[in-house]
Amino acid sequence: MLDKINTLKAEIDALVAADAAQVEALRIKYLSKKGIIPALFNDFRTVPADQKRAIGVALNDLKNYATDKINGLRESLESQSAGSEGLDLTRSAAAVRLGTRHPLSLVREEIIDIFRRLGFTVAEGPEIEDDWHVFSSLNFADDHPARDMQDTFFIQRNPDVLLRTHTSSVQSRVMENTQPPIRIICPGRVFRNEAISARAHCFFHQVEALYVDRNVSFADLRQTLLYFAREMFGPDTQIRLRPSYFPFTEPSAEMDISCNLCGGKGCAFCKGTGWVEILGCGMVDPNVLDACGIDSKEYTGFALGMGIERITNLKYQVKDLRMFSENDTRFLDEFTAAH
Ligand code: DAH
Numbered sequence: 001m002l003d004k005i006n007t008l009k010a011e012i013d014a015l016v017a018a019d020a021a022q023v024e025a026l027r028i029k030y031l032s033k034k035g036i037i038p039a040l041f042n043d044f045r046t047v048p049a050d051q052k053r054a055i056g057v058a059l060n061d062l063k064n065y066a067t068d069k070i071n072g073l074r075e076s077l078e079s080q081s082a083g084s085e086g087l088d089l090t091r092s093a094a095a096v097r098l099g100t101r102h103p104l105s106l107v108r109e110e111i112i113d114i115f116r117r118l119g120f121t122v123a124e125g126p127e128i129e130d131d132w133h134v135f136s137s138l139n140f141a142d143d144h145p146a147r148d149m150q151d152t153f154f155i156q157r158n159p160d161v162l163l164r165t166h167t168s169s170v171q172s173r174v175m176e177n178t179q180p181p182i183r184i185i186c187p188g189r190v191f192r193n194e195a196i197s198a199r200a201h202c203f204f205h206q207v208e209a210l211y212v213d214r215n216v217s218f219a220d221l222r223q224t225l226l227y228f229a230r231e232m233f234g235p236d237t238q239i240r241l242r243p244s245y246f247p248f249t250e251p252s253a254e255m256d257i258s259c260n261l262c263g264g265k266g267c268a269f270c271k272g273t274g275w276v277e278i279l280g281c282g283m284v285d286p287n288v289l290d291a292c293g294i295d296s297k298e299y300t301g302f303a304l305g306m307g308i309e310r311i312t313n314l315k316y317q318v319k320d321l322r323m324f325s326e327n328d329t330r331f332l333d334e335f336t337a338a339h
Helices: 002-013 020-031 036-046 049-086 103-116 145-149 168-177 218-233 286-291 308-316 321-325 329-338
Strands: 128-130 161-163 182-191 203-213 239-246 249-258 275-284 300-307
Touching: 002 036, 002 049, 020 036, 020 049, 036 049, 103 182, 103 203, 103 218, 103 308, 103 329, 168 182, 168 203, 168 286, 168 300, 203 218, 203 308, 218 239, 218 249, 218 275, 218 300, 218 308, 239 275, 249 300, 275 286, 275 308, 300 308, 308 321
Parallel strands: none
Antiparallel strands: 128 161, 182 203, 203 300, 239 249, 249 275, 275 300
16 A cells, blocks of 8 residues: 555656646546545555554645645646736737838839839939930030030039939930830939029939830820829829920920819919929930931830929929928828828
8 A cells, every 4th residue: 555655646746737627637536536545545444453554644645745736736837827918919019110101202103103004114224324325315416505404413524424414314225225116114313403492402303204116106195194194193184285395305395284283273383374384295306216226217206204303292292392302200201191
């Protein structure tokens, strides 16, 4: 009997339980009325009288030991689950504060998206350019006063290295390397030597579009412009084209849209005219096609260029251009909902 008690004690010593149900199962196995230890107490009757004392002590010992052990297992499980109460695994994670997209990026992506639906793909070119791609290939004569239209930043003392004044430079780069059909949209930063004010900055952003193929006509240009204006500013938007001049297009035009603030009735924003100017455009001058290695007898094309700041101002009424480059998060946070 003593041997049996000692073996049981070692067995109980090694008990483990993973949850409350297992603890309860152990309690039933060892301590319940029909459990192993009460059964030993029943057998106690058969123990010879001279051993009764020693075995009685050992049996009581075993019972206490088993009770303590099983209570201990229960308590340690309870304290573990109490400890994990502060750790609610079903709780949603703390919100990570994300930055906002810059309004100019939002508008640039929207413009690209609209032209992408018409089959245009994005093309990019360098910001530090040479005279050929910014001016000469685009039909600006050497002494053409149009070069003064855009106050150019020259780099070093070399007049051939300059910061591009418009993204039209990407047109000539692509035409030099690709034969039609060409359908590209070129977003990018441009630079002009202007005093910084609410209405002018020394750098800003443009998007250029170019379409060259057989039989591209002014009607194609007009329809593309109308589609763009309505996708960008809403289905009721009207457009109007006014004759203009650019060295690289002939004929050239400037496009107005019906004022998106007053719907064309006339307000302070459109200075009472009902129209606001948004971009320049025209048919690619044959001289430009030829200068870039595209046969102007076979191909025609249209081009257009717009300022992203201008479009953003129209969409979001940003009054001061400087806001776009000051990184004031109070301003930038206003565009969170526009994502
Ligand atoms: N490059 C012109 C500018 O910076 C904008 C422009 C006008 C681009 C007419 C064009 C165009 O492609 O056809 O003012």
